[in-house]
Amino acid sequence: MNRETVLLVDDEKEIVDLLDIYLRNEGYTLLKAADGREALALVEAHPVDLIVLDVMMPHMDGIAACMKIRESRHMPIIMLSAKGQDIDKITGLSIGADDYVVKPFSPLELLARVKSQLRRYKMMQAPQPAKENEIVIDGLTINTSTHKVTIEDEEVRLTPREFAILELLARNRGIVLSMERIYQEVWNEPFMESNNTVMVHIRKIREKIEKNPGDPRYILTVWGIGYKIE
Template sequence: MFGGTILLVDDEKEIIDLLEIYLKNEGYKLLKASNGAEALELLTIHEVDLIILDIMMPQMDGIQACMKIREEKQMPIIMLSAKTQEIDKITGLSLGADDYVTKPFSPLEMIARVKSQLRRYRQLNVSRVKNDNEIVIDDLLINVATHKVSVDQNEVRLTPREFAILEVLARNRGIVLSMEQIYEEVWNDPFLESNNTLMVHIRKIREKIEKDPSSPQIIKTVWGIGYVIE
């Protein structure tokens, strides 16, 4: 079982040792730091899924560390502090923390908060990646991250060049692209009028994604100009 990597940042060894026992028992991999500066250094060399960050620490406290982390990274941060004043909680959350736990705390409560934050973060992250990487046009699904294409949920195998052509047209849906524009974008070479390479590739793509390649409904020809996905 592996639930992700958690960075524990606290100058109290007892707190680190206590959380380590419970988090490892839940299948998490742990990284440990005693101040904000050490935490930032670890983040430059390790992928971290969640940070438990104490506020009161030497060298660089949790508030400063949180501000630095949020300049580049978006993983969940749970602030940890013995302070109970409302202003400290507000400060931590306003600077980018996702949750705030006061000492002393129940280890089981901390585990529940960790799981909740990771679940929320992963759901949002999956949604964002899906939206960024997938292009949907009716029954046609193009995943630009995995280079997979499916039509009506049936996977279609395209060559890298065919996929590149389809992606260019899909990203410019509704825009008529000239043969020269498509060729130079995909091949990164000057287009020659006598070159029918693109036409051959378009024909092959249609044979794979169109229900009736002789009467294409996805990639349409605009005579004398080029092609378009409407």
């Protein structure tokens, strides 16, 4: 049986109740929301593997909700809409939806699309064996031979010092490294207590590799101790 969680977002209760029956019969866990605001709150509070998202809803429509979700989440999103024109489909897909279903639709067709999207997502999420001389951490790839760094296959250009710091943290994944140790290993000279060079370089690295440098995904600060990559 399936264990994935599907979030149904639609203000038409009849549609939600119908899909609830079909999806629960397949073993999925269901969450429900009547508008985009409720959907965002549920996504923040619960792990969600796939979202079925209606376009036309009160308070916050599906387009706005999809764009907001895509700022930080990558799970599949299937849009529902009574509009069937090509421009509407293009709009939905261009702002981050993975599939688009026009109302009225067959519940069995939607169920098949849910299964297909979840299969594809699982394959994409499956860990890939790292190539020789590569360190791979959750979408971040560091090639220690070419000094090339990519985030989700997008190249990021680092200075030699920035690369050395990132490589050092990555090779010691899960270990907190003090600013003193980082400085001594990268600059190869004694560390001065008043020296904020490491902190400045960490900030610059975050600006290049983090989507939100103020809430970093990769380089974490352990206050009073130093930095680590989890």
